[in-house]
Amino acid sequence: MIQSIREIHDSFDRGEKKPSALVAEYLARIQASPLNAYITVCADRALRQAIRADEVLLKAGKVPRSGQPLFGIPVGIKDNLALSGVRMTCASKVLENYIPPYSATAVERVEAAGAITLGKLNMDEFAMGGSNENSAFGPVLHPTHPDRVPGGSSGGAAAAVRANLCVVALGSDTGGSVRLPASYCGVVGLKPTYGRISRYGLVAFASSLDQVGPIAANVEDTEVLFNVLAGHDSRDSTSLLSEVTAPAAPFSIAGLRIGVPAEYFVEGVASEIRTAIHFKLQLLESQGARLVPLHLAHSRYAVATYYLLAVSEASSNLSRFDGVRYGVRPQAAVEAGELGAFYRATRARFGAEVKRRIILGTFALSSGYVDAYYHRASQVRKLIQRDFAQAFSEVDVIASPVAPATAYKLGERSDDPLQMYLNDIFTVPANLAGFPAISLPSGEDAAGLPIGLQFMAAHSNETLLFGLARQLEQSLKEERS
Amino acid sequence: MVQVNEKLTKDLAELSKLELTPGELQEFTKQLSQIVGYVETLQEVNLKELNLEPQGLANSSPGNSGGVLREDEEKASLLDSEGKPAVLAAAPDVLNDAFKVPPIL
Numbered sequence: 330m331i332q333s334i335r336e337i338h339d340s341f342d343r344g345e346k347k348p349s350a351l352v353a354e355y356l357a358r359i360q361a362s363p364l365n366a367y368i369t370v371c372a373d374r375a376l377r378q379a380i381r382a383d384e385v386l387l388k389a390g391k392v393p394r395s396g397q398p399l400f401g402i403p404v405g406i407k408d409n410l411a412l413s414g415v416r417m418t419c420a421s422k423v424l425e426n427y428i429p430p431y432s433a434t435a436v437e438r439v440e441a442a443g444a445i446t447l448g449k450l451n452m453d454e455f456a457m458g459g460s461n462e463n464s465a466f467g468p469v470l471h472p473t474h475p476d477r478v479p480g481g482s483s484g485g486a487a488a489a490v491r492a493n494l495c496v497v498a499l500g501s502d503t504g505g506s507v508r509l510p511a512s513y514c515g516v517v518g519l520k521p522t523y524g525r526i527s528r529y530g531l532v533a534f535a536s537s538l539d540q541v542g543p544i545a546a547n548v549e550d551t552e553v554l555f556n557v558l559a560g561h562d563s564r565d566s567t568s569l570l571s572e573v574t575a576p577a578a579p580f581s582i583a584g585l586r587i588g589v590p591a592e593y594f595v596e597g598v599a600s601e602i603r604t605a606i607h608f609k610l611q612l613l614e615s616q617g618a619r620l621v622p623l624h625l626a627h628s629r630y631a632v633a634t635y636y637l638l639a640v641s642e643a644s645s646n647l648s649r650f651d652g653v654r655y656g657v658r659p660q661a662a663v664e665a666g667e668l669g670a671f672y673r674a675t676r677a678r679f680g681a682e683v684k685r686r687i688i689l690g691t692f693a694l695s696s697g698y699v700d701a702y703y704h705r706a707s708q709v710r711k712l713i714q715r716d717f718a719q720a721f722s723e724v725d726v727i728a729s730p731v732a733p734a735t736a737y738k739l740g741e742r743s744d745d746p747l748q749m750y751l752n753d754i755f756t757v758p759a760n761l762a763g764f765p766a767i768s769l770p771s772g773e774d775a776a777g778l779p780i781g782l783q784f785m786a787a788h789s790n791e792t793l794l795f796g797l798a799r800q801l802e803q804s805l806k807e808e809r810s
Numbered sequence: 811m812v813q814v815n816e817k818l819t820k821d822l823a824e825l826s827k828l829e830l831t832p833g834e835l836q837e838f839t840k841q842l843s844q845i846v847g848y849v850e851t852l853q854e855v856n857l858k859e860l861n862l863e864p865q866g867l868a869n870s871s872p873g874n875s876g877g878v879l880r881e882d883e884e885k886a887s888l889l890d891s892e893g894k895p896a897v898l899a900a901a902p903d904v905l906n907d908a909f910k911v912p913p914i915l
Contacts, residue, residue, distance in 0.1 A: 430897045566879075630855060652902055652912075653909075653912065676827055677828075684823075689842060691826045746845065747845050
C-alpha cells in the first residue's frame with residue numbers, strides 16, 4: 330500500500346513510525362526490486378539523514394509544521410540532476426564515474442524541505458528516449474507488466490513511484506519525459522511552465538525545452554513537491570521572475586472551459602484510450618465543465634519541429650563530453666596522439682540513440698541545411714505557440730491523451746526511432762510553447778495497462794491544473810467506492 | 811529533398827567527432843533517411859504571410875522575454891575551498907592542482 334506524504338506525516342505524529350524505520354523499509358524494497366529503477370542507491374547517506382530526522386521528531390514530538398513539507402519523505406532523483414558527492418551518470422558510459430562537486434537547485438530545495446534522498450534513478454541516456462531502453466545501465470522494467478517498458482526518459486522515476494521504491498521523485502521533461510512514463514506507470518507527472526523550476530545542476534539536453542518535473546502517486550503529493558521546487562534562481566538565467574498565477578477564487582469545475590482538439594482524438598489513438606478519456610471528460614461535463622471543440626492548425630508539425638530543435642540543441646550541448654573536462658578518458662584516447670582521434674575515442678562511449686541524435690542535430694545545424702531545417706523549425710515553433718495562445722484565449726485547459734497507445738513490449742520499437750518519435754505527438758507542444766501540462770492516471774485498458782490523460786493550461790497556470798486534477802482524482806475515487 | 815547516403819552520414823559523424831562502425835553507418839543512414847524524410851513535412855508550411863522574424867532560438871524560446879541579467883557578485887570558487895579535491899576528482903586526468911588536457915597544437 331503506497332502511503333501519501335500526509336499519511337506518512339500522520340504516522341510520524343502519532344509516533345507509530347520514525348523516519349529511519351521508514352527509510353530502512355524503502356531501502357529493503359529497492360534492494361529486493363527486479364525493476365532496475367535505481368542506478369545508484371545512497372543507503373548510508375539516506376540513513377544518516379533519517380537519523381537526524383528521528384532526532385528532530387523526538388525533540389519536537391511531531392513533524393515540523395513550517396518549512397519542512399517533505400520532512401522525512403523518501404525521494405528518488407533522476408540521474409541527470411546533480412547531488413553533491415554522489416555519482417551522476419545520466420545513464421551514460423561517458424559519465425560512468427562522474428561525481429559532481431555541487432547539487433542542483435531542485436535537489437537542494439527538496440533536501441532543504443526535509444526530504445531524504447534514497448538514490449539516483451535510471452533513465453534513457455542523457456534523457457533521450459521514451460522507453461528507458463537507452464540506458465547504459467540496462468532498461469527499467471514496467472512496474473506491473475515486466476515484459477513492457479515503463480516509458481521514458483524518466484522511466485526509473487515513474488516505475489519507482491508506482492512500485493513504492495520512493496514516495497515522490499524528481500524527473501525532467503524535454504518532450505514528455507515526465508508525463509509519458511507517469512502515464513505508462515499509472516502515476517501523476519507534471520511538466521511545469523518553462524523556467525518555473527531551476528535547471529541549475531540539470532544536465533542539459535535541449536536547453537529551450539528542458540524542465541524539471543515532479544512525479545508522485547497522487548495529485549496532492551505532486552503539488553506539495555511542485556511547491557517546494559518552484560521559484561526563481563539567479564543561477565539559471567531562464568528561471569522565471571514571475572510567480573505561479575494565483576487563482577481569483579478556489580477551484581470550481583462549474584463553467585470551466587475544457588478544450589477538446591479535433592486533431593488529438595483521431596484514428597491513430599487506440600480506441601480504448603479515446604473511450605476512457607471521453608468518459609472522464611463527460612464526467613467533468615456532468616459536474617459543470619463545458620467541453621469546447623478546438624482546432625490546432627499546426628499540430629501535425631509538432632513532432633518534426635520538436636525533433637529538429639531538440640537534436641540541434643543536443644548536438645551543441647553534448648559537445649562538452651569530449652574527454653577533456655568530464656568523466657572518463659579512455660586509454661585509447663590518451664594514446665591517440667591526434668586531437669580528433671582523442672575526441673572520437675572518448676565519444677565512442679555514447680550509446681546509439683545519443684549518437685543518432687547528435688548526428689541529426691549536426692545535420693540540421695550545418696551550413697547548407699540550417700535554413701531549411703533548424704531555422705524553419707524555429708519558425709514553425711512560433712506558429713505552434715500562436716495556435717496554443719489562441720486556444721488558451723478561448724478555453725481554460727486543453728485535454729488530450731498522453732500517448733496514442735499504452736506501454737509497449739520491451740524491444741518492440743528499438744529498431745525504429747521514427748516510430749518512437751511519433752509517440753510524442755501529444756506531449757511535445759507543452760515544451761515547444763513552454764506551458765504547463767499534467768499527466769493523470771485515467772483507468773486501464775483491457776490488458777490492465779494504465780491510460781494517461783493530459784491537461785494543458787496557459788503559462789504559469791499550474792494551480793488551475795492541480796485544481797482540475799484533484800477534482801477528477803476525487804470523482805474517480807468516489808466512482809470506484 | 812536531401813538525399814541521405816553513407817557519405818553524408820560519414821561527413822556528419824566526422825563533424826560530430828563520432829566514429830561509426832560499418833554496421834552503424836549503414837543502420838544510421840537508413841534511419842536518418844527516414845527521419846529527414848519525415849521532417850520534410852515542415853517545408854510545406856507557409857511562413858511568408860506570417861511576418862515572422864527570419865530566424866533565432868532567442869525569439870522562439872519560451873520564458874522571460876528579453877532574458878534576465880543579475881549583478882556580478884564575487885563568490886568563493888569551489889576550487890578555493892574544501893571543494894577542491896572533489897573538483898579535481900571529477901577531472902579525467904590531473905597534473906598537480908590542474909586538469910591535464912591533451913595537446914591541441
